[in-house]
Amino acid sequence: MRKLSTDYVDLYLIHWPSEAVPLEESLRAMEKLHEEGKVRFIGVSNFDVALLEKARMLTTLPILTDQVEYHPYLSQKPLLEYCQKHRIILTAYSPLARGRLFGDPLLQDIARKYGKTVSQVVLRWLIEQDMVVAIPKAKDAKHQRENLDIFDFSLTQEEHEAIARLDRGEKVASRL
Template sequence: MTREYVTVQGTEVPAVGLGTWRLTGEDCYDAVRTALDLGYRHIDTAQAYGNERQVGAAIRDSDVAREDVFLATKLNVGNRGRDAVLRSTEESLAKLDTAYADLLLIHNTAQRTPLGETLDAMNDLRDRDKVRHLGVSNFDVEKLHRARELSDAPILTNQVQYNPYWLQTGLLDYCSIHDVLLTAYSPLAHGAVLDDPVLDDIGARYDKSAAQVAIRWLVQQDGVATVPKATSTGHLRANLDVFDFELTDAEMEAVRRPSKRRALSGFVRGRLPV
């Protein structure tokens, strides 16, 4: 029942990681340090987040060995040409204070550079042991399929928004068929799940919160991991504490409620000034 790791392409990835979007400075450092102390072993950052240095320092200063942390970062939109991929990744590794990243992703589909050029450079980095796995983010099925065709190395994951209100049924089916991990960001719909009476009711049966039900719903699906963002010790601990209960089939179906209104509300809330 626990399934704290997701295995795809023979690689074990911690099912619940820490997302660090919009975390900066001491807040980012403290969140990563606390997460590692609590048992997180999957940390997600990006060049665009501007916090790789803080993430790297937190990992370095923790009691967790670097090889025990699954560390992911992403190429910024302007770093898609061959030289930019190579240069910016070296810069990211320096900021992260590590010899390699476990996962390097193309952050989104917007790029003027041919996709094949970006992937060729990423494959070179993998061949030189600078990155261990390649991934993409915000790719639809067609673009994910194209990336898989163009890359010599397997595409380990596609990181996309996925939560009870924003479904990814077709993409998840494709990923399942081709042994690709789907990594869900915004699993709590930017907080929209917190006042959901259906999730509250289900959670009460297990002494869990609505947020924990939403996270459990994700990781209970085959081939899905998630990277919720949190800063407080309580929220960090709660987001990881989802492996001691299991939703029934009926509850899994009840959680699935596509809602453009709730998804949009969460989207807007997530972009308000912090």
């Protein structure tokens, strides 16, 4: 918090499930930070359905989000259905698959149809799904502007389904 020049954080996540520290212990510590007013909301990251369920059972605080890799080449169907049922935000990280999907012909066709870029189509596809938010990373100011300019078009149901069929279980992120 000193480094962030703040006296509280809005959202504090467990980055990866830990084999060394029991989940209960981490959640107790997060609850304490919440009670002290240092953390407004808590969440997890890289948790599958079973672990997310376990986390929910171990704390009285709501788990605001599960941040996981999610993009057209990596389906998160079971986790997303669980999040939608329990009103937990699924935060899509590496939502552009770090550029690996820019050459995809279907995404390029849809982008052409709307006069948008592949990044914009992918981000729109993500945020149009119930309970999904996306956190693209962009250093380039042009990319940043482009990624924000996605609120003036909508994808059809057929396009949603066609993009979902691009899933090939491809992960771009690995545990550090």
